[in-house]
Amino acid sequence: MTDETPTTPPPGRPYHHGDLRRTVLTAATEVIAEQGPAALSLRGLARRAGVSHAAPAHHFGDKAGVLTALAVEGYTLLGEALAGPDASVDLREMGVRYVRFAATHPAHFAVMFRPDLHRPDDPALVAARERTAALLRTGVGSLAPDRYDGDPALAALAAWLLAHGFATLWGSGSLDRMLDGRDPDATFREAAGLLFDRPGPGG
Amino acid sequence: MTDETPTTPPPGRPYHHGDLRRTVLTAATEVIAEQGPAALSLRGLARRAGVSHAAPAHHFGDKAGVLTALAVEGYTLLGEALAGPDASVDLREMGVRYVRFAATHPAHFAVMFRPDLHRPDDPALVAARERTAALLRTGVGSLAPDRYDGDPALAALAAWLLAHGFATLWGSGSLDRMLDGRDPDATFREAAGLLFDRPGPGG
DNA sequence: TGTACATCAGTGAACGCGCGTTCACTGATGTAC
């Protein structure tokens, strides 16, 4: 029991990791944010987590398992981001939150909308997605802007398209030239204004 | 010279392929459309093209070379799709064309906005992107809807966000439930209507 | 409080695979004279 155990496991680290599942997921978000989902490998994640290469399979089975878990987490986090803490928001502010979520959780966001990368029929994923969708549905009717008296579902769709378009284009750097230093939040709000700020008569 | 040459090259096929570059690019669009960009490999493309595994490298160097060429082609095709044949369109109809392009060229579209997959600084790519962007810029000012008297660049941005959001969400199947059998083109036009059809005074 | 046993998390060696890359080569095509 001295500190010098010259062979395999570094003396300080215990045999059991303790929270390998979480560690692997976090490592995955880092890899994806840095190098994209294509660069992900179970062995690479094990290396980052400091465990043997076969360990992650205990928790996730395979790579799709990791990405599915990430998508589940993504939908949950998105739901929380859209809902709270301040519930009294309008549809446009909800779009801003959506865009912010994509910017602060690029890996989750990327995986959530890439069904080719995960298992879209996974029960946990279906549940998480549905939970977030329901959360939106209940809110969105009342969120439609006062001045808009048409189909609320259509307004919600348009808001989603605008926010998702902004999030993906911004995330790929495609808006860099167009924004040219301007505040992304403010610019998105302006664009959303075209959708929801109806000028009064004559204006 | 009989038809029976039992060894390596099948007798019918000539030594030189003739149009390997094109064939490889087409094969790449098929692979990406079917299985995503992650499934792409030079060896796989060679197999599809019916050539030896080292042949594609002659034309593209490496995988990023293939994807860069695909992105170049994508920007050119997008430019053509947006411009012609009928030049007298409004901003909304241009959005419809953008969405249609994404649907009919999913592989090109996917690669164009994934700079992690290609070489975004490649001169040919920069040129093609700029050509398409210029084509848009010259058109877009005059395309801003009559009833909209604000910043035309902002209107163009909003139109782009809406179209890009629709294209990507539709492409990933995320709109399936929301569309529920409705015509995508028509639905997009409706959503774009919220952006550009301003009701007269009083509603 | 102690012992026996089941369960779970992680190990590490081994395997086979598809990949990208290199390299000396060969077949085909074009061009100079």
Place this chain on the structure above:
DNA sequence: TGTACATCAGTGAACGCGCGTTCACTGATGTAC
């Protein structure tokens, strides 16, 4: 019209690599009695 040569496109064997997967194992933890 013919010959020599350069250039280009594609071949196929070889290599080393990182990967996923399997499997017998070991260390740690919890629970029954």
